[in-house]
Amino acid sequence: xxxxxxxxxxxxxxxxxxxxxxxxxxxxxxxxxxxxxxxxxxxxxxxxxxxxxxxxxxxxxxxxxxxxxxxxxxxxxxxxxxxxxxxxxxxxxxxxxxx
Amino acid sequence: xxxxxxxxxxxxxxxxxxxxxxxxxxxxxxxxxxxxxxxxxxxxxxxxxxxxxxxxxxxxxxxxxxxxxxxxxxxxxxxxxxxxxxxxxxxxxxxxxxxxxxxxxxxxxxxxxxxxxxxxxxxxxxxxxxxxxxxxxxxxxxxxxxxxxxxxxxxxxxxxxxxxxxxxxxxxxxxxxxxxxxxxxxxxxxxxxxxxxxxxxxxxxxxxxxxxxxxxxxxxxxxxxxxxxxxxxxxxxxxxxxxxxxxxxxxxxxxxxxxxxxxxxxxxxxxxxxxxxxxxxxxxxxxxxxxxxxxxxxxxxxxxxxxxxxxxxxxxxxxxxxxxxxxxxxxxxxxxxxxxxxxxxxxxxxxxxxxxxxxxxxxxxxxxxxxxxxxxxxxxxxxxxxxxxxxxxxxxxxxxxxxxxxxxxxxxxxxxxxxxxxxxxxxxxxxxxxxxxxxxxxxxxxxxxxxxxxxxxxxxxxxxxxxxxxxxxxxxxxxxxxxxxxxxxxxxxxxxxxxxxxxxxxxxxxxxxxxxxxxxxxxxxxxxxxxxxxxxxxxxxxxxxxxxxxxxxxxxxxxxxxxxxxxxxxxxxxxxxxxxxxxxxxxxxxxxxxxxxxxxxxxxxxxxxxxxxxxxxxxxxxxxxxxxxxxxxxxxxxxxxxxxxxxxxxxxxxxxxxxxxxxxxxxxxxxxxxxxxxxxxxxxxxxxxxxxxxxxxxxxxxxxxxxxxxx
Numbered sequence: 001x002x003x004x005x006x007x008x009x010x011x012x013x014x015x016x017x018x019x020x021x022x023x024x025x026x027x028x029x030x031x032x033x034x035x036x037x038x039x040x041x042x043x044x045x046x047x048x049x050x051x052x053x054x055x056x057x058x059x060x061x062x063x064x065x066x067x068x069x070x071x072x073x074x075x076x077x078x079x080x081x082x083x084x085x086x087x088x089x090x091x092x093x094x095x096x097x098x099x
Numbered sequence: 100x101x102x103x104x105x106x107x108x109x110x111x112x113x114x115x116x117x118x119x120x121x122x123x124x125x126x127x128x129x130x131x132x133x134x135x136x137x138x139x140x141x142x143x144x145x146x147x148x149x150x151x152x153x154x155x156x157x158x159x160x161x162x163x164x165x166x167x168x169x170x171x172x173x174x175x176x177x178x179x180x181x182x183x184x185x186x187x188x189x190x191x192x193x194x195x196x197x198x199x200x201x202x203x204x205x206x207x208x209x210x211x212x213x214x215x216x217x218x219x220x221x222x223x224x225x226x227x228x229x230x231x232x233x234x235x236x237x238x239x240x241x242x243x244x245x246x247x248x249x250x251x252x253x254x255x256x257x258x259x260x261x262x263x264x265x266x267x268x269x270x271x272x273x274x275x276x277x278x279x280x281x282x283x284x285x286x287x288x289x290x291x292x293x294x295x296x297x298x299x300x301x302x303x304x305x306x307x308x309x310x311x312x313x314x315x316x317x318x319x320x321x322x323x324x325x326x327x328x329x330x331x332x333x334x335x336x337x338x339x340x341x342x343x344x345x346x347x348x349x350x351x352x353x354x355x356x357x358x359x360x361x362x363x364x365x366x367x368x369x370x371x372x373x374x375x376x377x378x379x380x381x382x383x384x385x386x387x388x389x390x391x392x393x394x395x396x397x398x399x400x401x402x403x404x405x406x407x408x409x410x411x412x413x414x415x416x417x418x419x420x421x422x423x424x425x426x427x428x429x430x431x432x433x434x435x436x437x438x439x440x441x442x443x444x445x446x447x448x449x450x451x452x453x454x455x456x457x458x459x460x461x462x463x464x465x466x467x468x469x470x471x472x473x474x475x476x477x478x479x480x481x482x483x484x485x486x487x488x489x490x491x492x493x494x495x496x497x498x499x500x501x502x503x504x505x506x507x508x509x510x511x512x513x514x515x516x517x518x519x520x521x522x523x524x525x526x527x528x529x530x531x532x533x534x535x536x537x538x539x540x541x542x543x544x545x546x547x548x549x550x551x552x553x554x555x556x557x558x559x560x561x562x563x564x565x566x567x568x569x570x571x572x573x574x575x576x577x578x579x580x581x582x583x584x585x586x587x588x589x590x591x592x593x594x595x596x597x598x599x600x601x602x603x604x605x606x607x608x609x610x611x612x613x614x615x616x617x618x619x620x621x622x623x624x625x626x627x628x629x630x631x632x633x634x635x636x637x638x639x640x641x642x643x644x645x646x647x648x649x650x651x652x653x654x655x656x657x658x659x660x661x662x663x664x665x666x667x668x669x670x671x672x673x674x675x676x677x678x679x680x681x682x683x684x685x686x687x688x689x690x691x692x693x694x695x696x697x698x699x700x701x702x703x704x705x706x707x708x709x710x711x712x713x714x715x716x717x718x719x720x721x722x723x724x725x726x727x728x729x730x731x732x733x734x735x736x737x738x739x740x741x742x743x744x745x746x747x748x749x750x751x752x753x754x755x756x757x758x759x760x761x762x763x764x765x766x767x768x769x770x771x772x773x774x775x776x777x778x779x780x781x782x783x784x785x786x787x788x789x790x791x792x793x794x795x796x797x798x799x800x801x802x803x804x805x806x807x808x809x810x
Binding site (some may be wrong): 017020021022023024025026027028029030031033034041042043044045046047048049051055056057058059060061062065068 | 161164166195196199313314350352353357360382390395396484485489491497590591593594595596597
């Protein structure tokens, strides 16, 4: 599973950043390091790019780039909810996610 | 250095660096460029307790790799200029990421002071920061600063003075410890580098070794060029990469980033407590509207519309005032000064030339005022976020949208703004299509022509020219991306900073910086251009100017226009308004040139004055209007229009001319900027392709105009 597949309002944990060279280093330097938790704040009006919250700041990635970040969903739903608050849960139920 | 201290300001974008710099230096600052590139370099001085502190504002960066020119500039300044102290401005409300840069400043082995900005915001967000503990971990004084009030700045200066006086041995050395294997490799490479005593005396060897492990292309080249240890050191770095890849399935640079963040995370864990969950996240609330799925685009377009309304409708009033002043000055000089070359030069060359541009100064300043608000508030990043998918379709970055918008003001700073783009290809394409975005210097031409020939629909006509420019930018951009520049894209990683209320002071400073760049361009390039044009259009000629028109001239105009569009009203020869100032049997240089290239423009319906005006417009497009003024021997805009109608211009030709002015070669200053940002080849290409494009599109426009009955 990659960051590309995570829905609006969900939280995931980074396992690994693929790619190489400056591309990969840039992603990592902006905080996308293994172990870090990422919250998907919103998709742009045209569904790309995506706004994430990582290391307590907001950053946007294109979905094609987000596909280089391998993630897992935390097993306990509670983690995500505590982080995202109610807004995230409401979004999730609406299910705006498309592939 | 006892009483002179050089201080560099480093920090993440949006960390409040500029605010602090402005607060400290006030008006004692100057803006320039970093050698050879157009990244802003701001310098200023502060006097504090008998010390003269020179401040240099480094470009805002997230890191110090060779990822962008800003990063290279920042680190090279620290390495090569060796400032006495580096102030690292850290956004206290976001230590997790901001301190990442700090770990790299530590690596540079420089005297460091941490300025914690936004302490009030951090406090509101429920963060309790143990600055004493953090200070110990990073071995640097930490000075908390509050918002935009300037509270804490004296403490900051005191810390700078104290730190500057620390002697080497008294400084405790700290560093981020890396994974064992990396540390071993670092040590080996370091010892190899230190074999070259001369090299390692000027280049901190641990830092250089780290960069070699990170495969930093700049440093690889530096090492290759300047030390005999290069081969050995580079081989070791390559071996280290193989080792870590087999052991950790990761390259050294990944492991290094990971450890730096690990260090930061550890430090933050030990010294920051999150007291409460933030009550309301204002940024998130605002974004839920401004970046809304359905509302995002309408709001963006409305904002841009508003920007233009404010620029041009509000700007109209001061503009009128300046125009009246310029007219008055011209008339005054003509009557007050004894007739002669000098009074001609002043009244007919310099005053109308510069005055014709000065009237647009209010528009420029208002536009930059609004752009500053967009930038400082954080909305610009949202615009890029919303527009990225569209820009990406052109093969560009959402951030390309920002230089494109700025292009509406002036292409020169817009091209400078492409520095924020990380990919060279993106930058070149954005630069090449930027002049298609109609800058404000072209507006006087549109206002004159649209106002004269389409008095009822001037607004719509001008709007259509702008739209045409945008549409062509898209078409051409896509064409370039598909044909000339095909390459992979860098990751689109863009921070969406928290919304901040821009301060009036900051916005005014920003506006002044950008606006005065335009003023500078005006007073140097344009003044020179106006004088050259005045010279070319006066000589060789009889010394009496301000003369009646002559039959020769009128005939010339009529021949062209009759031949071309046949509807030209006969020009008056009563002498109230002249069509130019060609003397019998003697043409000025400019007219000679104009006449000789005039056949090129016949298919577009332009009278010969147009070719002359376009020639002079090469210097700067606003000169087109003043050239018409000089050629038709009138100063005020309305009379230029009347003279043009008499001179045989048709609405179709006028529209085609506007299209031509929109598209043809960028002005001299823009070409200079393009050359600076790219290469002479790209700059000449820009000139060439735009001339061809301008001719083709104008031709089409003119023919359509004739079909529509405007000929």
